[in-house]
Amino acid sequence: MAEQNEQHLLELRGVHKRFGAVNALNGVDFHVDVGHVMALVGDNGAGKSTLIKCVAGIHTIDDGEVLWAGEPVSIHGPKDAARLGIEVVYQDLALADNLDVVQNMYLGRELLSTLRRLDEARMEKRSREVLKELSVTTIQSVRQTVASLSGGQRQSVAVAKAVLWNSKLVILDEPTAALGVAQTQQVLDLVRRLAEQGLAVVLVSHNMNDVFEVADHITVLRLGQNVAEFTTKDTNQREVVEAITAGQLHSVPGMQEEALA
């Protein structure tokens, strides 16, 4: 395939992460490309959360390599990840209900004008632009509090917040888990637009319909190992589910063999 000749935006090679005796990640290879949506699927405990937390800098990897645009990098904290252009939208969204849309989008990175005052006009303008670029049209006013928004609108705000920072890679953790049908569609459209705008997107999801609707590629994790990678248009849901539940492991947990020795 063509994109394999190009450099991946983010590439993990043989990444290990242990928590005491538990091998949460056991030699995982993973990559995501600019302009593509990579779905990360797997059963509970497969290591999806650990993997994205390693990329986000919340966990530090024990072994293996992380490459960003082909260059080896080490991510030791959320700040390192943010500097590279990696933003994560967690399932709980981390929005403050009592603040409005603009205030949430700039929380912790407020713009200042003279005399160290908040530059509300500039922040509001940029927030409107980002929401417009993402075609988020359902939010009537960027000055309404997040408490008054629907679940899908909140998700849109959280995604827009991530995009605001010229990020290159956006990781979405179960973005549709708490949403109804119409709002799920809103969010999936938004995910697609992120990729069309030239961002790399990682979508963590349990929902096969969502995955097949928006993902270009699918990486399947099982018991801390990646057991399969599919191109969405060349596979079907049955194949993916099979890999999730019975994908072939290169080492069996509990046995002390070193897979990548």
Add this chain to the structure above:
Amino acid sequence: MTKVFRRLAEGDLGVVRVILVIALIWIYFQANNSHFLTAVNLTNLTLQTAGLGMISVGVVLVLLLGEIDLSVGAVSGLAGAVVAVLNVKHGWAAAPAILAGIAVGAAIGGAQGAIFAKIGVPSFVVTLAGLLAWQGMLLVVLGKTGTVNITDPGIVDLANKFFSHAIGWIVAVGVVAAYAASNLSRRRRRQAANLPVPSLVAVAVRIGLVAAVTFAAILVFNADRGLPLAVVILLGFVIVFDAITLRTVWGRHIFAVGGNAEAARRAGIKVDRIRIGVFALASALAGCGGILLASRLLAVNQSSGGSDTLLLAIAGPVIAGTSLFGGRGSIWSAVLGAVVIGSITNGIDLLSYPSSTRLLVTGAVLLAAVIIDALTSKRRRAVGR
């Protein structure tokens, strides 16, 4: 019209609601005693509310965090006592004594805030311990005499000095001009950024209302003894802290921590630092309030900052719409709440009802305010879904 009612019901117009309540209280007392709305009595009313309002400014900051500070009454008494004892017994000049009193407040608040933020003891418990301890410390500082009378004009003037008519008008014109300038420049900045702006008429109406209230107040003050220094001090603090909470990063982060501390932490906000800073500031402001109260009483005694000081200082902002659950409210609620409570106290004294009536009425108003707060936030949630 129905739109106005809906916004009232949803709590958007919290300030208007409180002003309506104040108007009702004033109409009731005026109907029952024609002395209530005289210049002398209204001036007394503002002097009575200044100390409590100052303590409430700090309380609002703590409430915005979603925390509570039960020690503000005791700290206000202790700070007043420190100032009085240093000034009277140790011969310190007024200014350094006052600064020492405020510094004692800030240190106490910083310590309580650190115990809450770093060790994780609930603020309710830390400040409850403070309430007891600082009352004890007040007795220690006052020593055997129990009462210290203040005569130094540097302290007495704070609550007993009045400005001349001319200065009153100059202050009023300055306040209105500054308000108009800030409104117009904000409108201009939004216009420059191609954002929707309020119509010039709406801005003019707002400025006109503020001007009307300001000039009416000066007319009333000048019909009596003049603009009181205590009012200038209190409103100065309120305007400064209102700007800090609404226009600075630090203020924004207080709201964020009060609304969702975990989101604030993930946004890179140093939550502990915000909490400790707010508690330190709240206690320092309680100290300022205590100094105003001491100045008005011309003395500090063993009951300074005791009895219902704490409860009224917290009840005021809540009556005026600041939420007990964090993240919602404004510095102005400190003043408006103090005016509601002060009006009830003043009016009931005028009608020479017993103080049991005062407590019952204030309690009922507080309960009504909290119920309205609960109902409006419920309604807001319902509308939001």
